[in-house]
Amino acid sequence: MFSDILQDILQETSGGIGISLMGYDGIAIEQHLAEYEAVDLQLLAVEYANVLKEVKRAVEVLDTGFMEEVTVKTEKFLVVVRALSEEYFVVLTLTGDGNFGKARYLLMRDAPKLREALS
Amino acid sequence: MFSDILQDILQETSGGIGISLMGYDGIAIEQHLAEYEAVDLQLLAVEYANVLKEVKRAVEVLDTGFMEEVTVKTEKFLVVVRALSEEYFVVLTLTGDGNFGKARYLLMRDAPKLREALS
Numbered sequence: 541m542f543s544d545i546l547q548d549i550l551q552e553t554s555g556g557i558g559i560s561l562m563g564y565d566g567i568a569i570e571q572h573l574a575e576y577e578a579v580d581l582q583l584l585a586v587e588y589a590n591v592l593k594e595v596k597r598a599v600e601v602l603d604t605g606f607m608e609e610v611t612v613k614t615e616k617f618l619v620v621v622r623a624l625s626e627e628y629f630v631v632l633t634l635t636g637d638g639n640f641g642k643a644r645y646l647l648m649r650d651a652p653k654l655r656e657a658l659s
Numbered sequence: 660m661f662s663d664i665l666q667d668i669l670q671e672t673s674g675g676i677g678i679s680l681m682g683y684d685g686i687a688i689e690q691h692l693a694e695y696e697a698v699d700l701q702l703l704a705v706e707y708a709n710v711l712k713e714v715k716r717a718v719e720v721l722d723t724g725f726m727e728e729v730t731v732k733t734e735k736f737l738v739v740v741r742a743l744s745e746e747y748f749v750v751l752t753l754t755g756d757g758n759f760g761k762a763r764y765l766l767m768r769d770a771p772k773l774r775e776a777l778s
Contacts, residue, residue, distance in 0.1 A: 605734025615724025
């Protein structure tokens with residue numbers, strides 16, 4: 541069920557490299573990688589789980605409400621992370637020239653569907 | 660010098676609450692807060708320094724090139740962070756309905772000026 545949702549998001553996002561549904565423990569529930577890519581999605585997911593844990597902690601200390609979205613832009617990649625629940629989040633990785641706005645929009649649009657599929 | 664640049668960015672960004680020029684050690688070099696706001700910018704800056712350190716570490720492990728920008732969206736706030744150098748970054752905080760695109764654009768536009776002012 542969430543497999544199809546993830547694959548659709550990846551295909552609809554121009555420049556999409558990979559997508560992972562993850563737990564904060566760093567364990568991926570489901571991953572999809574665009575065919576031509578050679579990215580270590582597992583390593584990427586684990587590293588972003590650590591980042592997300594730190595952001596979550598900061599957000600709790602600052603009392604600024606539920607963490608919804610985190611994005612990271614580096615020279616080579618754009619990463620969009622959307623929190624789904626206290627336990628799960630989804631990470632979408634794009635090439636540096638990928639469609640950042642579309643990625644954010646699709647994750648926001650499909651977050652309720654993913655949440656439902658997880659419960 | 661960087662005081663004026665920071666103040667201009669804050670004023671030009673609709674929904675801008677505060678802006679800080681920070682070191683990764685969590686110490687602010689310069690901060691401005693919109694007049695009507697009662698946010699603990701010092702605490703926010705320290706917490707985001709921790710987040711940025713974790714992102715920087717992840718980006719180095721993943722070898723995805725220089726970290727350029729990190730954004731965090733929570734229920735109440737939007738935070739845009741732009742890395743300036745190995746030591747410094749700038750944090751712009753907006754209300755949840757603030758102009759996210761403008762904030763990203765202004766920080767990108769003025770990053771070279773801030774870098775120059777710091778050196």
